[in-house]
Amino acid sequence: GAVVSQHPSWVICKSGTSVKIECRSLDFQATTMFWYRQFPKQSLMLMATSNEGSKATYEQGVEKDKFLINHASLTLSTLTVTSAHPEDSSFYICSATSGGLYTDTQYFGPGTRLTVL
Amino acid sequence: AQKVTQAQTEISVVEKEDVTLDCVYETRDTTYYLFWYKQPPSGELVFLIRRNSFDEQNEISGRYSWNFQKSTSSFNFTITASQVVDSAVYFCALSEDILTGGGNKLTFGTGTQLKVEL
Numbered sequence: 001g002a003v004v005s006q007h008p009s010w011v012i013c014k015s016g017t018s019v020k021i022e023c024r025s026l027d028f029q030a031t032t033m034f035w036y037r038q039f040p041k042q043s044l045m046l047m048a049t050s051n052e053g054s055k056a057t058y059e060q061g062v063e064k065d066k067f068l069i070n071h072a073s074l075t076l077s078t079l080t081v082t083s084a085h086p087e088d089s090s091f092y093i094c095s096a097t098s099g100g101l102y103t104d105t106q107y108f109g110p111g112t113r114l115t116v117l
Numbered sequence: 118a119q120k121v122t123q124a125q126t127e128i129s130v131v132e133k134e135d136v137t138l139d140c141v142y143e144t145r146d147t148t149y150y151l152f153w154y155k156q157p158p159s160g161e162l163v164f165l166i167r168r169n170s171f172d173e174q175n176e177i178s179g180r181y182s183w184n185f186q187k188s189t190s191s192f193n194f195t196i197t198a199s200q201v202v203d204s205a206v207y208f209c210a211l212s213e214d215i216l217t218g219g220g221n222k223l224t225f226g227t228g229t230q231l232k233v234e235l
Contacts, residue, residue: 002164043208043225044162044208095162105167109161113160
């Protein structure tokens with residue numbers, strides 16, 4: 001149980017284009033989803049927290065107009081990198097957690113590697 | 118503010134050796150949760166264990182064991198008889214208590230790269 005998928009697993013795009021990444025909880029309802037980015041050989045940096053049906057909460061320094069997050073259902077959240085530039089190239093990872101007594105375990109997706117040319 | 122320190126950046130061992138990964142945390146909360154995740158080269162973070170602050174009982178799962186010492190704010194992870202497949206980056210993480218439904222933010226350590234060689 002507690003499987004989270006991400007799509008695509010990797011994407012290469014031209015500078016200036018937008019890229020959408022999907023995060024799905026496959027076997028549970030995710031009341032909260034998190035988006036992280038990770039640079040090579042570094043730890044995970046939380047970008048934003050999204051709760052189903054409400055606006056995402058962004059961490060300080062993360063541009064909400066650049067990284068659009070939509071948590072439209074209890075099993076799907078999307079991250080759209082708008083007008084991507086080479087500095088946005090990174091590994092993006094989502095995680096999900098369900099409501100209930102033990103709500104604090106985040107289950108992670110396999111990540112999406114974004115390369116902006 | 119929460120903080121997690123993994124002082125070991127990289128550890129190299131020979132297969133079958135035991136290895137301990139250190140994790141020291143800081144928090145002002147009395148209720149909190151500690152985690153270990155494994156990130157193999159494929160990139161996906163694999164959940165290993167969750168421990169709440171009231172449960173100091175050590176845990177063993179196969180070759181893995183965890184030592185939670187509240188007195189020293191440490192939550193160390195030991196792999197017994199290491200194998201090449203254990204090679205990965207291991208992250209220790211901390212989250213504070215949450216009284217309402219839904220997840221809470223994780224504060225990650227910087228990770229320890231474990232290399233197990235033949």
